[in-house]
Every structure is written in structure tokens, then in C-alpha cells.
Amino acid sequence: MNILTGNDLKTGAVTWWTGSDWSLHVDDATDVGDQADAILAREVAARRVNSAYAITAEHTGGGVRPAHIKDRIRALGPTVRPDLTLKPADPEARDWVI
Known part of the structure; x- marks a missing residue:
């Protein structure tokens, strides 16, 4: 499976291509x-995303898992403090990403 990742131009947040837009959720x-x-x-020309690139991933029972450790960290957040991991389903997550 090939997926796209990049950074939102407005916030700098890591984003993932959903097929029609960009999401904070790697599972999207x-x-x-x-x-x-x-x-x-098309997306870079439209200035919707910055530093976008394609990566290899797999769909597991736990969701989408990027193949490379760098992209897993981009998807899940810090590795040393699980309490800081991005939880996009948490409504308060948007407050500190923006």
C-alpha cells in the first residue's frame, strides 16, 4: 500500500491523504x-500541503502502519512520552496542534 504524507501549510501539522483531502489521522x-x-x-501546486511525499505502509488490524520508523513517529508522535502521543479523536487535540 502506498500512502501520502506531508505538512499542513497553515499549522505545520503532519497530514495524511484521504483520497479527497488531508487528515491528521493516519488511519484515514x-x-x-x-x-x-x-x-x-496537484496538491503541492494548490498549496494545500508542504513537503509531501509517498511512503509504503500496510493496513493491519490496528489500522494503517507506515513501514519506516520515521513515518511511524510522524503518525503517532513522540516515542518517549506516550502521554504526548497525538490522539486526533480527542477533541482537545486540535487545540494544541493549531
Whole structure:
């Protein structure tokens, strides 16, 4: 599975391509197959995302899991303090991301 990640231009938050928009939730990421370059070109040109790139991931029983440790950290947050991990379903998470 190939998914897209980047940073929101307004907030700098890590975002994931959903197939129609960008989300803070890695589990919302959708497989782009071989369309990564076309989607990235369109989204970067529209200035909706910065530093976007395609990564390899797999869909597991626990959700979408990026293959590389760097992208897992981008998806889940700090590795040393689990209490700081981004929990996008938490309504208060938006307060400190923005």
C-alpha cells in the first residue's frame, strides 16, 4: 500500500491523504497506488500541503502502519512520552496542534 504524507501549510501539522483531502489521522490515509506523483503535483501546486511525499505502509488490524520508523513517529508522535502521543479523536487535540 502506498500512502501520502506531508505538512499542513497553515499549522505545520503532519497530514495524511484521504483520497479527497488531508487528515491528521493516519488511519484515514488511503492507498494511492501508482497515482502518488500526480496527486502530489496537484496538491503541492494548490498549496494545500508542504513537503509531501509517498511512503509504503500496510493496513493491519490496528489500522494503517507506515513501514519506516520515521513515518511511524510522524503518525503517532513522540516515542518517549506516550502521554504526548497525538490522539486526533480527542477533541482537545486540535487545540494544541493549531
